[in-house]
Amino acid sequence: MVVTLGYWDIRGLAHAIRLLLEYTETPYQERQYRPGPAPDFDPSDWTNEKEKLGLDFPNLPYLIDGPTKLTQSNAILRYIARKHNMCGETEEEILRVDMLENQIMDLRMSFSQLCYNPDFEKLKPAYLEQLPGKLRELSRFLGSRPWFAGEKCPELQGNLGQFLQRFEALEKISAYMQSGRFMKTPVFWRTAQWCSTKE
Ligand SMILES: N[C@@H](CCC(=O)N[C@@H](CS)C(=O)NCC(=O)O)C(=O)O
Known part of the structure; x- marks a missing residue:
């Protein structure tokens, strides 16, 4: 059955979900919501549907898989990952996935707070100034493992950079990145100060 991923027409919180759907070869379709033009960015394309989808906590992104309807981006990632045994097997792996999920969310949120700030x-x-320290922590956490569980930045040239190369070289991910479905930009919504338009 084809699942439906609903989100704005940006990368935002849906990007990791799109990557995971592609990686796991999950058949999916997107409902991309488009705000109106500046300066109001009328969100009614979304708000007109928001309460009609049968979601417990109506929000974007959402995933609809037959009778299963869910929101919260990390819950969506875990739902897809669980079906493919990608949440870790040993206690150590599970713990690494749990920590990383929340650590990455904190990093993304601090970046988006910056990008939406006037x-x-x-x-x-x-x-x-604080970014290299955060990336060093991430790099140490990855260590010599092949997988976890902008500005020029030397921290991204070491094992984190190689991790990214390994990730982007995965057959399904690389095919997705070369396809018309891949969204390079915009990363953020129309009101962000950084990367809110299509390149
Ligand atoms: N914690 C939620 C945050 C969801 C969220 O903030 N969604 C934003 C876009 S990134 C939105 O526009 N939601 C639609 C709404 O609030 O109606 C998640 O991780 O999914």
């Missing part, structure tokens, strides 16, 4: 340029130096 004082983006003012706040950027402090953000960039």
Whole structure:
């Protein structure tokens, strides 16, 4: 059965879900919601449907898989991952997945808070100052393992960079990235100060 992924017409919180759907060869279709033009960015394409989909906690992204309807991006990722035994097997693996899920969410949220802040340029130096430390933690966590469970940044040239190369070289991911379905940009919604338009 084809699952439906609903989200805005940006990468945002749906990107990891799209990658996982592609990687697991899950047949899916997208319902991409499109806000109206500036300056109002009318969200009614979404809000008109929001309460009619039978979602317990109506939000974007959502995934509808037959009778199963869910929101919360990490719950969606875990739902797909569980079907393919990708949540870790040993206690150590499960713990690494749990920690990483939340650590990455914190990193993404601090980045998106910066990108949606009207004082983006003012706040950027402090953000960039703490970023290498955060990436070093991530790099240490990956260590010499092949898999976990912007600005020029040397931390991304070591094992994290190689991890990214391994990830993007996965057959399904590489095919997706070369397909018309892949969304390089925009990463954020129309009101963000960084990467809110299509390149
Ligand atoms: N914790 C939620 C956050 C969801 C969220 O903030 N969604 C934003 C887009 S990134 C949205 O526009 N939601 C639609 C709404 O609030 O009606 C998740 O991880 O899925």
